[in-house]
Amino acid sequence: MSVSPAAVLAAPAVTVTRRYKAARQLARRPAAIAALAVVLGFIVAAIAAPRLAPYDPNAIDYRALRKPPSAVHRLGTDEVGRDVLSRLLWGARASLLAGVIPVVIAVALSVPLGLLSGYVGGWIDGLIMRINDAMLSIPFLIVAIALAAFLGPGLGNAMIAIGIAALPTFVRLVRGTVLAIKTEEYVEAAQALGCSQPRVALRHILPNTLPPLFVQVSITVAAAIIAEASLSFLGLGQQPPAPSWGSMLNAAQRYLGPAPWMALYPGLMIFGIVMALNVLGDGLRDVLDPRHQ
Amino acid sequence: MALGLYVARRLAVLVPTLFFVSVLIFSLQQLLPGDAAVAMAGEENDPEAIAAIRARYHLDRPIPVQYAIWLGRVLVGDFGESLRSRIPVRELLASKLPVTVELALCSMLVALGIGIPAGILSATRKGTAVDVVANFFALSGLSVPHFWLGIMLILLFAVRLGWLPASGYVPPWEDLRRNLTTILLPSFVLGTGVAGVIMRHTRSAMLQTLGADYVRTARAKSVPERLVVLKHALRNALIPVITLGAIEFGRLLSGAVLTEQVFAIPGFGKLLVDGVFNRDYAVVQAVVLVSATLYVLLNLGADVLYFLANPRLRGTT
Numbered sequence: 001m002s003v004s005p006a007a008v009l010a011a012p013a014v015t016v017t018r019r020y021k022a023a024r025q026l027a028r029r030p031a032a033i034a035a036l037a038v039v040l041g042f043i044v045a046a047i048a049a050p051r052l053a054p055y056d057p058n059a060i061d062y063r064a065l066r067k068p069p070s071a072v073h074r075l076g077t078d079e080v081g082r083d084v085l086s087r088l089l090w091g092a093r094a095s096l097l098a099g100v101i102p103v104v105i106a107v108a109l110s111v112p113l114g115l116l117s118g119y120v121g122g123w124i125d126g127l128i129m130r131i132n133d134a135m136l137s138i139p140f141l142i143v144a145i146a147l148a149a150f151l152g153p154g155l156g157n158a159m160i161a162i163g164i165a166a167l168p169t170f171v172r173l174v175r176g177t178v179l180a181i182k183t184e185e186y187v188e189a190a191q192a193l194g195c196s197q198p199r200v201a202l203r204h205i206l207p208n209t210l211p212p213l214f215v216q217v218s219i220t221v222a223a224a225i226i227a228e229a230s231l232s233f234l235g236l237g238q239q240p241p242a243p244s245w246g247s248m249l250n251a252a253q254r255y256l257g258p259a260p261w262m263a264l265y266p267g268l269m270i271f272g273i274v275m276a277l278n279v280l281g282d283g284l285r286d287v288l289d290p291r292h293q
Numbered sequence: 294m295a296l297g298l299y300v301a302r303r304l305a306v307l308v309p310t311l312f313f314v315s316v317l318i319f320s321l322q323q324l325l326p327g328d329a330a331v332a333m334a335g336e337e338n339d340p341e342a343i344a345a346i347r348a349r350y351h352l353d354r355p356i357p358v359q360y361a362i363w364l365g366r367v368l369v370g371d372f373g374e375s376l377r378s379r380i381p382v383r384e385l386l387a388s389k390l391p392v393t394v395e396l397a398l399c400s401m402l403v404a405l406g407i408g409i410p411a412g413i414l415s416a417t418r419k420g421t422a423v424d425v426v427a428n429f430f431a432l433s434g435l436s437v438p439h440f441w442l443g444i445m446l447i448l449l450f451a452v453r454l455g456w457l458p459a460s461g462y463v464p465p466w467e468d469l470r471r472n473l474t475t476i477l478l479p480s481f482v483l484g485t486g487v488a489g490v491i492m493r494h495t496r497s498a499m500l501q502t503l504g505a506d507y508v509r510t511a512r513a514k515s516v517p518e519r520l521v522v523l524k525h526a527l528r529n530a531l532i533p534v535i536t537l538g539a540i541e542f543g544r545l546l547s548g549a550v551l552t553e554q555v556f557a558i559p560g561f562g563k564l565l566v567d568g569v570f571n572r573d574y575a576v577v578q579a580v581v582l583v584s585a586t587l588y589v590l591l592n593l594g595a596d597v598l599y600f601l602a603n604p605r606l607r608g609t610t
Contacts, residue, residue, distance in 0.1 A: 138585040266441075
C-alpha cells in the first residue's frame with residue numbers, strides 16, 4: 001500500500017471539513033436547533049441564577065407557607081415559605097452540574113481505558129472488557145444508588161456514583177470505535193511511516209473516536225440529570241437546604257394535595273432539559289453516524 | 294450452529310461476567326467509611342463485643358478470604374440476614390420478587406400495547422403528522438422522569454379525581470380487583486418509558502421491512518395493504534422487537550426502584566431503598582446481585598430468542 005506522507009498530514013484538514021459539514025447539517029434541522037437553544041437557555045439561567053432569582057433560595061418565610069403562584073411569588077412557595085422560582089433557578093446549577101461532571105468523569109476514564117483495550121488488545125483487553133461487562137450487567141440506576149449508598153449521601157458522591165455507573169457504556173463505545181478505526185488505511189499508513197504506537201493512538205485514532213462520543217455524551221448528560229434527580233429524590237444526592245430539582249420533588253411529595261405547584265415545576269424543568277438533550281442527541285446521531293443518515 | 298452449542302458458548306462468557314459482578318458487589322462494602330465491626334457494635338464500643346462481631350462475620354480475616362466465604366454462602370442462596378429485621382435476606386427476596394415481577398409484566402403489557410401499534414402507524418405514515426406526534430410521544434416517554442410522572446398521576450387520579458388509590462399494594466390472591474387498581478398507575482408510568490423505546494425500534498424495523506423486495510413483490514401481487522403490513526412486514530420487523538422486549542423486561546425488574554418508592558409498592562426496588570436507608574448492606578448487596586443475575590439471564594434469553602427467530606444465525610457455524 002502506498003500512501004504519501006502528504007496524505008497522512010492532510011488528515012486533520014479532512015476532519016475539520018467534516019466537522020463543518022456536520023455543523024451545517026445540524027443547523028438545517030429545526031428540532032435540533034430548537035433543542036440547542038433550550039439547552040443554552042438552561043445553562044444561561046443556571047449561570048445567571050444570582051441575578052435572575054427574585055429571592056434568596058434558602059430564605060424561610062413562615063408568613064408565606066405553601067402559597068400558590070402569585071405576582072409576589074410567580075411559581076408559589078414551598079413548605080417553609082421559600083420561593084419556588086428562586087430555588088428552581090439555583091437548583092438548575094446543581095442539576096446541570098450533576099449532568100456534566102459525571103460525564104466528564106466517565107469520558108476522562110473511558111477514553112484511556114477504551115484506547116488501551118482496543119488498541120493494545122490481548123489480556124489487557126480481556127480483563128478490561130470482563131470487568132466492563134460485569135458493570136454493564138448491573139442496571140445504571142442500581143449501580144448509582146448502591147455506590148451513593150456506600151459512599152454516603154451528598155451531591156459530590158452522587159456525581160461520582162453516576163460517573164462510575166456511566167463508565168462502562170463509554171468504555172465499550174471507545175473500544176468499539178478504536179477496533180473499527182485501527183484497520184483503516186490512514187492508520188496503517190501512519191504506522192508504515194514509522195509513527196510511534198502512542199502517537200498513532202493519540203494523534204490518528206483518538207480524534208476519530210470523538211464523533212460517536214459526542215452523541216453518547218448528549219444522551220448520557222440527559223440520563224445523568226435524571227439519575228441525580230432520582231438520587232436527590234431518594235435523599236442520596238443534594239442535601240437540604242441546598243436546592244436541586246430532585247430534592248424539591250422529594251419535599252413536594254408530602255404536599256401533593258395542598259401545594260401541587262411544588263411538584264409540577266421541578267419535574268417540568270427536568271423533563272424540558274432532558275427532552276432537549278435527547279432531541280439534540282438524535283440530531284447529532286443523524287449527522288455524525290452514517291448509518292442513521 | 295446447534296442451539297445447545299450456542300447457549301453453552303454464551304454461558305461460558307456469562308460465568309466470568311457474573312464472577313466479576315460478585316467481586317464488584319463485594320467490593321462495595323470496602324467503600325464504607327470506618328470499621329464495620331465498630332459500627333455494628335453501636336455506641337458502647339465494648340472491645341470484647343467488637344472482637345466477637347469481627348470473629349462472627351469473619352472481619353478479622355484477609356479480604357480475599359472474606360470474599361470466598363461470602364461467595365460460598367451466596368452460591369447456596371445464603372445472603373445472610375437483614376441487620377434491621379433479622380429476617381434471612383433470602384426470605385425477603387422471595388417475598389418481594391413476585392410483586393416486582395407482576396409490576397414488570399403489567400408494565401410490559403402497557404409498553405407493547407402502546408409501542409408496537411404506534412411504531413407501525415408511524416412507519417406506515419412516515420413523514421405525516423401521525424409520525425411526528427408518535428415520535429414526539431416516544432421521545433417524551435424516554436425523557437420524562439418516571440417518578441415525577443408517577444407523582445403527577447397520583448395528583449390527578451388519586452388526589453383530584455379520587456378514581457384510583459394513591460399508593461399501596463394488595464396481592465392478587467387476596468383481592469384481584471384491588472390488586473389491579475393499585476398496579477394500574479405504576480404499570481402505566483413504567484410502561485410509557487419502555488413504550489417509547491419499543492415504538493422507535495418497531496418504526497425503524499418496519500421501515501426496513503416495508504422497503505424489502507419481498508414486500509414489494511407482495512404489493513405487486515395485489516396483496517391488500519393491511520395484509521402486507523401486518524403479515525409480511527410486521528412478522529419480520531418483530532424479531533428485533535421481541536429480543537428488545539426481553540432486555541427491557543430485565544431492566545424493568547430492576548429499574549422500578551423509584552416507581553415502587555413513589556407508589557409504596559413493596560417490591561425489589563423498595564427493598565433496595567429501604568436497605569440503603571437502614572444501612573442494611575447485606576440486603577443492598579443481595580438485591581444488586583440478584584438484579585444483575587436476572588438481567589444477565591434475561592439478556593441471554595433475548596439472545597436465544599433472537600437466535601431461534603433468525604434462520605440466518607442458525608445457519609452459521
